[in-house]
Amino acid sequence: MTKDLVKTETSEISPEVKEFHKKNAEAGSGNISAQLPQLKVTEANSKNEGLDGQHLPEGSFYYAPTQADFKTVEVSILTISRGFWAMNNQEKPEPKFNQLVGGMMLESLEPFVMFMGGTRLQNLWDFGKEIKPFTKSKDNPFAMLGFRVMLSLKKIETNYGKNHIINFDLIRDKKGQIQVLNDAELLNMLRGGVDKNEELFESFINQKEVDRTTGQPIAETLAKTAREVFTPNPPTPVDDGEPR
Numbered sequence: 001m002t003k004d005l006v007k008t009e010t011s012e013i014s015p016e017v018k019e020f021h022k023k024n025a026e027a028g029s030g031n032i033s034a035q036l037p038q039l040k041v042t043e044a045n046s047k048n049e050g051l052d053g054q055h056l057p058e059g060s061f062y063y064a065p066t067q068a069d070f071k072t073v074e075v076s077i078l079t080i081s082r083g084f085w086a087m088n089n090q091e092k093p094e095p096k097f098n099q100l101v102g103g104m105m106l107e108s109l110e111p112f113v114m115f116m117g118g119t120r121l122q123n124l125w126d127f128g129k130e131i132k133p134f135t136k137s138k139d140n141p142f143a144m145l146g147f148r149v150m151l152s153l154k155k156i157e158t159n160y161g162k163n164h165i166i167n168f169d170l171i172r173d174k175k176g177q178i179q180v181l182n183d184a185e186l187l188n189m190l191r192g193g194v195d196k197n198e199e200l201f202e203s204f205i206n207q208k209e210v211d212r213t214t215g216q217p218i219a220e221t222l223a224k225t226a227r228e229v230f231t232p233n234p235p236t237p238v239d240d241g242e243p244r
Contacts (some may be wrong), residue, residue, distance in 0.1 A: 037205070038064040039073075039105075039112035041153060043163050052098045059164055061155055063105075063112065072152045074171070075112070076181065076190055078105045078145050079197035080128065084205045084211040088117075099124065102197035104190055106148065111193060119158050120165050127168035134178075145190045146180045147171075148229070 080101035088096040148171040
């Protein structure tokens with residue numbers, strides 16, 4: 001490699017190298033300040049603004065990347081993360097149990113991520129129980145991502161005041177039959193998002209997960225343990241009378 005090709009001035013970088021960096025500028029850096037495409041729920045204390053710049057009232061879904069809001073939204077659920085403890089946003093932060101849900105809004109084909117915790121977890125778990133006989137069927141199995149799911153909101157009373165929980169309703173026809181996606185090309189596209197979601201979720205969890213008792217980040221604890229295990233203790237000097 002010649003000296004002029006490692007200088008930082010743009011004019012002295014070879015055209016081939018400039019073209020390489022143009023094509024690969026974001027390679028490997030996807031998790032640096034990455035913004036998750038969050039699908040949020042507006043509450044009374046939410047500060048989200050709609051497309052018109054006006055404050056959104058409580059009781060709506062809010063898609064952060066586009067600032068669009070919905071009362072209901074039809075989705076495909078691609079990924080449900082493992083459960084993990086992370087610090088909440090209260091004035092005095094405490095560990096809170098969470099799960100992440102990743103999916104695709106079927107009308108716009110836009111991906112989304114939802115953070116689930118507290119009273120919102122039960123409906124997610126009930127949804128998992130409802131589809132389990134289909135995903136685990138030996139004779140005629142259906143993948144979770146193939147179900148058409150309608151998300152809606154219900155206002156309830158909680159320990160922190162009134163809040164909204166998310167309903168996960170399988171869409172059915174007039175005869176009560178569960179409706180599934182019947183487009184192989186769409187299903188394959190959705191399947192491609194599952195692995196990406198799982199990788200993204202695990203990376204996020206590894207950064208945020210804390211010990212449920214102490215609130216200490218798990219990653220820091222593991223790193224400290226690894227250093228203690230793999231850093232050998234120096235041998236104890238032995239005084240044998242010989243000069244050193």
